[in-house]
Amino acid sequence: MKIIVTGAAGFIGSNLSESLLKSGHEVTGIDNLSYGSMRNIQKFLNEKNFRFIKADLKESAALEDCSGDILVHLASQKIPRYSSAMLTLNENAILLKNVLDKCLREKCKLVFASTSDIYGKNPDIPYSEKSNIVLGPTTVKRWAYAISKIYAEQLIMAYNTELDLQYTIMRFFGSYGPNQNLTWWGGPQSVFIAKALKNEPIEIHGDGMQTRTFTFVNDTVQGIEKCMFHPASKNEIFNIAANPDEEITIADLGTMIWKLINGENSEPLINFIPYSSFGNYEDVRRRVPDITKIKNMLGFKPVFSLSAGLSDTIAWQRTVKEEE
Numbered sequence: 001m002k003i004i005v006t007g008a009a010g011f012i013g014s015n016l017s018e019s020l021l022k023s024g025h026e027v028t029g030i031d032n033l034s035y036g037s038m039r040n041i042q043k044f045l046n047e048k049n050f051r052f053i054k055a056d057l058k059e060s061a062a063l064e065d066c067s068g069d070i071l072v073h074l075a076s077q078k079i080p081r082y083s084s085a086m087l088t089l090n091e092n093a094i095l096l097k098n099v100l101d102k103c104l105r106e107k108c109k110l111v112f113a114s115t116s117d118i119y120g121k122n123p124d125i126p127y128s129e130k131s132n133i134v135l136g137p138t139t140v141k142r143w144a145y146a147i148s149k150i151y152a153e154q155l156i157m158a159y160n161t162e163l164d165l166q167y168t169i170m171r172f173f174g175s176y177g178p179n180q181n182l183t184w185w186g187g188p189q190s191v192f193i194a195k196a197l198k199n200e201p202i203e204i205h206g207d208g209m210q211t212r213t214f215t216f217v218n219d220t221v222q223g224i225e226k227c228m229f230h231p232a233s234k235n236e237i238f239n240i241a242a243n244p245d246e247e248i249t250i251a252d253l254g255t256m257i258w259k260l261i262n263g264e265n266s267e268p269l270i271n272f273i274p275y276s277s278f279g280n281y282e283d284v285r286r287r288v289p290d291i292t293k294i295k296n297m298l299g300f301k302p303v304f305s306l307s308a309g310l311s312d313t314i315a316w317q318r319t320v321k322e323e324e
């Protein structure tokens with residue numbers, strides 16, 4: 001099949017593109033390299049079935065010179081923890097509009113990357129696709145990201161009802177692995193590994209008792225491919241996540257990473273950073289997925305435990321550190 005991947009030089013996009021090429025698909029990857037890197041796509045850049053277009057998707061012309069049966073839209077701004085809420089809201093909306101127009105024009109299926117962040121701080125755990133959305137006040141800028149993805153989900157479904165767009169929406173739960181961004185953009189596990197490799201204290205935001213359920217990127221990619229190709233994925237929303245029993249506190253994640261890198265008997269160096277140090281921030285206390293729907297309808301089965309996935313990620317991150 002012919003596939004367009006936006007954000008192809010980013011973390012998930014590069015892992016997805018590599019897997020699609022291995023299965024014999026033709027991939028056109030588009031990225032402006034604002035957060036992605038050529039290093040992520042170097043190993044398949046010259047393959048005959050891969051074409052890379054460096055372009056900014058804010059310009060609708062960026063999508064003119066390619067075609068596909070499926071468009072996977074991954075390019076996005078994220079939680080404005082250290083960045084701009086204006087950018088998150090404006091840019092995600094513009095990119096979405098350009099992608100929607102493209103998919104309608106060429107009758108290609110849109111596979112859209114949404115996020116578990118849209119469940120917000122709903123205390124009813126685990127989160128199924130039918131769970132309520134419980135966000136904090138609009139004065140807290142972190143919610144700009146969730147709002148941009150909720151807006152996108154609603155707009156995609158309206159395009160389906162009114163204009164017959166074909167879609168699948170994916171809600172990722174904290175994905176990690178090789179090619180992850182090495183700053184906070186890549187998530188806590190990324191910066192924790194970077195600190196532990198340097199033998200510097202791991203910085204934990206808040207009291208560390210907030211939990212997450214992290215998903216190794218190979219499992220995320222398995223889920224995306226189910227959402228792309230499985231007939232039952234048509235016009236549906238799916239959580240893509242690890243098994244719910246992989247839930248872990250951020251403090252335990254820090255300790256686990258430290259010990260995987262510096263040995264079981266070493267004493268982790270951990271600093272707790274108050275949320276107040278980066279503005280009016282609001283965290284999510286627990287985040288646990290319900291993956292029953294994607295397991296039953298699409299046959300998805302996550303295979304990586306957190307410790308196995310982190311070991312692979314650490315091995316990769318060591319090689320990147322050596323290159324720098």
Ligand SMILES: NC(=O)c1ccc[n+]([C@@H]2O[C@H](COP(=O)([O-])OP(=O)(O)OC[C@H]3O[C@@H](n4cnc5c(N)ncnc54)[C@H](O)[C@@H]3O)[C@@H](O)[C@H]2O)c1
Nearest residue numbers: 007010011012031032034035036057075076113172174175
């Ligand atoms: N990584 C996760 O754990 C996670 C969790 C939930 C949702 N998501 C969603 O999955 C998608 C992919 O996430 P990721 O972690 O791979 O992010 P990433 O930042 O590594 O990749 C996104 C890519 O999009 C590119 N991009 C951004 N703006 C662009 C623009 N205007 N034009 C062209 N390219 C542009 C960036 O350069 C980057 O390479 C995003 O939509 C994100 O919101 C990710």
